[in-house]
Amino acid sequence: MLGYLDALIAALSVRDATEADRLMSHPLARLLPEDVRAEAAAFAAGDRDPLAAPLRTMQLRYQTAELLRDASPLADQPEVVIEPRLPAIAPPSIGRRARHQQMELPLSA
Numbered sequence: 001m002l003g004y005l006d007a008l009i010a011a012l013s014v015r016d017a018t019e020a021d022r023l024m025s026h027p028l029a030r031l032l033p034e035d036v037r038a039e040a041a042a043f044a045a046g047d048r049d050p051l052a053a054p055l056r057t058m059q060l061r062y063q064t065a066e067l068l069r070d071a072s073p074l075a076d077q078p079e080v081v082i083e084p085r086l087p088a089i090a091p092p093s094i095g096r097r098a099r100h101q102q103m104e105l106p107l108s109a
Contacts, residue, residue, distance in 0.1 A: 002068070004028045004107065005061040012043040012054040020044040026107055036060050 004026065011019035023029065024040055032040075039056045042048050 001028065001031070001064055002061065005057065005064065007107065008040065009054055009057050009061060012040060012057060015043065015046070015050075017044045017046070023107070033060065 004023070008020065008023045010016075011023055020040055021044055024037070024044070029037065033056075036056045039054055043052075043054055
């Protein structure tokens with residue numbers, strides 16, 4: 001969510017209407033409060049002062065970051081010690097490096 005809000009703030013700050021519209025059509029936009037959606041629509045339409053900043057969106061990003069920072073989902077549960085296991089795969093041959101695949105998730109649905 002923070003990455004989405006960062007991208008939305010960047011698009012609104014530079015007045016990139018196409019990127020802002022793309023981000024507002026993303027499924028995560030349904031989670032935004034009404035005032036943030038209204039602010040994004042006003043910025044995309046060019047109805048805001050050229051020197052204005054997307055303050056509501058920035059406030060939401062700050063609040064979300066604070067909530068994620070303060071959240072401790074394991075605080076109420078007893079500590080569980082898990083012993084690490086060695087992977088069952090063979091090590092790569094000498095002289096050849098193992099390639100790890102990175103999963104890419106698109107922002108648009």
